[in-house]
Amino acid sequence: MNDIGQVLVLGLVSGGIYGLFALGIVLVYRGTGALNFAQGEIGTFGLYAAWYVDTRLGLPWIAGAVAAIGVAILLGLAFEAAIVRSMVEASRVTVAVATVGLLLFLLAVETRYFGGASPRPIEHPIKASGVELFGIVVSPTQILALVLAAAVGVGFTVLLRRTDFGLGVLAAAQDPVAVRLVGVRLRRVSAFVWGAGAAVSALGALFIAPTVGFVTPGYATVLFLSGLAAAVVGGLNSLPGAFAGGIVIGLVEATTGRVFVDSSLPDVRFLAVFLVILAVLLLRPQGLLRAIGTGAGAKA
């Protein structure tokens, strides 16, 4: 019983983070029809900014958080302005290839300038002691992360479904040329989508980093990958699905971690995530959870 409880707790806690990444992925997907493969790494980059502000400049955690999110948003906006904007007519595949370039760029810059092998330490935002559940200590940071993920999910959903701006975002994914003719400010919509996706990644990375304790190049892309799996599980065009998918992936990872803890198969959770993606695509590509709204989902 204790075991199951522990798995549940671990799964929920990490699931919140994965849900956050998944929300960013689905937002970009619904807003552009493409996937931003650099989205995770933008979060890592933001983390390095947070480290710099916290550790080198000695400022409080919140300053680091602002720096992280700010740098991430700037990166997202810069990429949108410099690259995406000149690719209005390009296919999703081409846009995705451009994001692959950004991913490699960030990884290479981080490795070169922040030293590959020496991880930078990250602190906890809330120094209070945590709650103990089933023998696991859940820190206030982790609880906050879960709450934040839910809040972001609700926020995005409300934005896309109930505001005119959100409608413009969805429409722009279908036909970027046509929306301009009906008065949607494509630039604003596009900037929002790429900036918000980046911000959400930085947020996710910020809240899991203290648990891990340090940041290295490629750090958040691993989280992004679980977020990607979560988005696939939930159906790439569903925001609530993304959040729920995050929990599912969190539970899957926690379960495999517990079941295979003694085996000779290292880090099974990555294998599990991969197999989950394969299974979902094979058996139920529209996602395990009902897709709400159509968005750009019909043709991935």
Place this chain on the structure above:
Amino acid sequence: MRRVPLPLLLAPLAFLPALLSRAGLFGDDVWFNAGLAVCYAAAGLSLNMLMGYAGQISLGQFTLLGVGAFMSGWLTGADRLALPFMAAVPAAAAAGAAVALVIGVPALRLRGLYLAVVTIAFTYAAQLSVFKIDAISRGSAGVELPRPQIDDFIMTRNADYLVVLLLLLAMLWLFDRAVTGSKIGRAFQAVRADEAVAASFGVDVGRYKLLAFVLSGAFAGVAGAMYGHLIQFANSESFPFDRSLLLVVIVVIGGLGSRVGVLISAAFYALWPVYIVKAFGDGFRGTDLIVGAALLMFTVARHPGGLAEAWGEGAERRRARHVEVEDANGEGDTEPPMPKLPELPRPSGLPERPAATSGDWVLRATGVSVSFGGLQALRDASIEVRANRIVGLIGPNGAGKTTLFNAVSGLLRPDSGRVELLGEDITALPAHARARKGLGRTFQLIGLARDLSVTENLLLAQHVVAGYSVGSALTRVGSANSVERELRSRAAEAIAALGFEQYAHAPVKRLSHGQQRIVELGCALVTAPEVVLLDEPSAGMSPGAAENLAVRLRDIRDELRRTVLLIEHNIPLVLDVCDELYVLAGGELLARGEPLEVVRRPEVIEAYLGRGLEHEAATA
């Protein structure tokens, strides 16, 4: 095309390094770097097969190299099976292909970026989990991959091993050439250009995407064996994620689909890190990735096809200038008469079809309903087309005409209804299978692979009769060569009949709209389909050209003895050529009958012009 392929011609040069090295030229480390460049070139070719030809993305290509390397290590290791290197290479290829098959099946049935998603998950699973399994890699201790050995002679000299590498690269190059010169390469390029057009030409899009990935996996497996035995070692860290990303950079910058571009780009990216650091010191370590990634982003933004495409476009623009000049003279009312459409005999590769006697229906759609979300595009639409007739389908915009075509040709699955062709129920058949059954079709927005030449499009259009296997295409053993010759002669015949010899190798996108329409019609007819669906063939044509089109349409019915179903907005054309007319409005069948009679019906006029104008229109 050369009689002797270039790689075969250059193959003897592969032995040069061994000789030069023994002559004392260059140090062993220089030969090592050359070997590295060759391995990267092989890896680049593998990704080019997938990205350049078929237009899909893999973010795990270097991991597939790892699969090949570990397989090879397992077979050749001194403390394992200790098999010779040349036995390991095919096994590595098979391993790469098998893994690609497993990963590809779930992802490639779906459109879009799913393969990228699956391959990135695969890379992490392999790098962080599977490659760390003791049995495979011995963790960081790694496995040893010995150099090839002939009796007592071990190729410890890098220059000697380089000979093997060059020969293997030449072999991969030959296979690549075999692919591009066959129906497989054409199908890949069609899939990349436009999946719907590819399907209308009979290409099973899902199957070919998977084939592209499997072939690229096989190539990657070989490249992995090449690489692994070069460094003579492979452990869990040997195949990092950023190398897969670098391969994407190499292929895109080198030029998607250009073998030579990829080879040059790969060599550059293999050698630059080494020599830049040598020349400018350690401070430049890692800059190759930074610059490469930045270049990738900017190249993709400007030239999605990579630098080779940009180069090719420039060259083409110069070459094609004379073609455009011809067009300028040919436009307007002095449009030359549309050439006679080629009468080509039924190709031998097609299955037997029941003969259609005049008067029988050849195509029938019954009760077809299609809705998109909340919009009912078609409600219970039924159409019956009899043999040897030209049947017109008209109606105001948004009536559902193209939707009906899409349902009939298989691009769309209707919510309900039945489609039958030549007595056979084809409702469940996918688009490419219907093409095989004798259904041809053109598109509103010109259904051709625009980057391919006129000849290549005509070859692509014969995909359904290219009756040779993948194995035959790769090895050129069996029927591939003779069938290709047949396809090419039919294409040449068609081009001659159309009078398009000078445009034979021009990319279709360089032709004028009217010329593209002609090529498209030629493609629709080249495999002698029984029924042809033409979607607004006169769109964009001047009245004179439309009259010529009418003559040709009658030829299709009377001389080629086919059946035509036509969507049109050009009412005079419709009245001129059609034997029967259907009118669609608001998703429903409004009228059916003899053309002159149908167009005078008040409800038809009302559908087009609105209420109140029936009298004026009826007396017009």
